Amino acid sequence: MGPGAMYVTITSADGHEFIIKRKYAEASETFEAMIGGPSETPENEPLRVDMKRYQSHVLQTVCTYLIYKVYYTNSTTEIPLFPIASEMSLELVDVANYLNC
Structure with a gap:
């Protein structure tokens, strides 16, 4: 877990959690920077x-897109x-711009 974790948990504004493989999260340059650098996570x-x-x-659509x-x-x-609704x-567009994906 911690810096070498295989999965990443992404939490939304309404409290939902999405657990995706780290390799998928790292398809976003922003997520990669957040989880790839030095971490205080045990x-x-x-x-x-x-x-x-x-x-x-x-975020559900974002996770699906990253996969x-x-x-x-x-x-x-x-x-x-x-497919996009x-x-x-x-x-x-806003989240894709923020996540650079």
Whole structure:
């Protein structure tokens, strides 16, 4: 756990927690900087990122996108469009800009 943890817990503004593999979180330059540098997290504690600025429905889409991004990076197959609900477009642009992903 701690700096060598395999999973990252991302907490939303409404208290939902999303646990994703570290390699997926690191597809975001911002998350990578947050979890990759020197940490005060003890070895036996999971890595946590508080995203209190965003609601769970937005972070759920972000987590799904990060998995999609890692899966299709360097893919030789045709890459399908990532589905985005139009009513979330502005929120997703904001979070994508913040996370640099």
